[in-house]
Amino acid sequence: MNDNRFVSRAAPGIAHLQPYVPGKPVSELERELGISDSIKLASNENPLGPSPRVREVLAGEFDKLARYPDGGAWALRETLAKRHGVAPECITIGNGSNDVLDMIARVFLWPGRESLFSEHAFAVYPLSSMAVGAELRVVPARDYGHDLGAMVERITPATGVVWIANPNNPTGTWLDRDTLRAFLEQVPAEVIVVVDEAYFEYVAPLEPDYPEASQWLEAFPNLVVTRTFSKAYGLAALRIGYGLSHPDMADLLNRVRQPFNANSLAQAAALAALDDPAHVQRGVDLNRQGMAQLEAGFRTLGLRWIPSVGNFITVLLDRPASEVDLALLRLGVITRPVENYGLKGGLRISVGLPEENARCLEALEQVL
Secondary structure: OOOOOOHHHOOOOOOOOOOOOOOOOHHHHHHHHOOOOOEEOOOOOOOOOOOHHHHHHHHOOHHHOOOOOOOOOHHHHHHHHHHHOOOHHHEEEEOOHHHHHHHHHHHHOOOOOEEEEEOOOOOHHHHHHHHOOOEEEEEOOEOOEOOHHHHHHHOOOOEEEEEEEOOOOOOOOOOOHHHHHHHHHHOOOOOEEEEEOOOHHHHOOOOOOOOOHHHHOOOOOOEEEEEEOOOOOOOHHHOOEEEEEOHHHHHHHHHHOOOOOOOHHHHHHHHHHHOOHHHHHHHHHHHHHHHHHHHHHHHHHOOEEEOOOOOEEEEEOOOOHHHHHHHHHHOOEEOEEOHHHOOOOEEEEEOOOHHHHHHHHHHHHHHO
């Protein structure tokens, strides 16, 4: 707020920055609305939860809580390096992938530098960019997704970072291999390109043309790819993610990384989750079935939606999404209005368990 008594002493960009607003805890919403037995389909979480192996491993970590975690996340970086076929020096561990995105902004953006991203892009890109005083450059979307041709044309000598989410949240749109590679070949080598693959695991098994951008690190030293354990691995509460990049890039990111930014429980859980690919596949299969269930329900209700390859889908309503969201809340169904992303009437719904999807569709029918 600009009437804040300390705003004149804050760093450039902070005065006009609006904090990321997460959804309220379920318990608080139920208390406020006088409801119970609500379902949360608002934050793109994995309805299966973490692998049983994670639960087993965490039980053995509690007697170590008085000790600091491994500040370099050595075991996790070694495991990820082998999985991606890169050196451990290419990996930056974050307190969620958002942490890595914020490191990128702090290293490569400052007042006078430009941060370039698409309309309807993930909210953290402008938040982190504004926090360091960078200028925002927003490129109009094409069919709700990235218009890479237009983005190339908007690059200037002042451009510091280009942000691309593949797939994008909250639209669920995605870029194929040839399109993304051709874009990277056109970007000047001094401009950093971030490819955010938070929902990678949901798309890779289903779309043969979907790229794994981390395979291109050698060809594009200016590329950073981010991944998270919050979605398909079901570890959102533990906040653990990572970046993949050229070692020189990772070196700079690790210079601004906070000491012990990944706690010991998160590191142990991530290692256990990586060791259970069958659980991830079960979640992917459940998501595919749930997406089809929701789309069929939307079709019956005569609703429009943006086709999505993530674990969420955005419906486009003919009325303010906040009004529908509030009505759904009173029925115990928690969703996420996304009109703040420039999506008029947009209501994002995370894919849940079959019975949760059914309840959401029933509530939508009642509200609409």
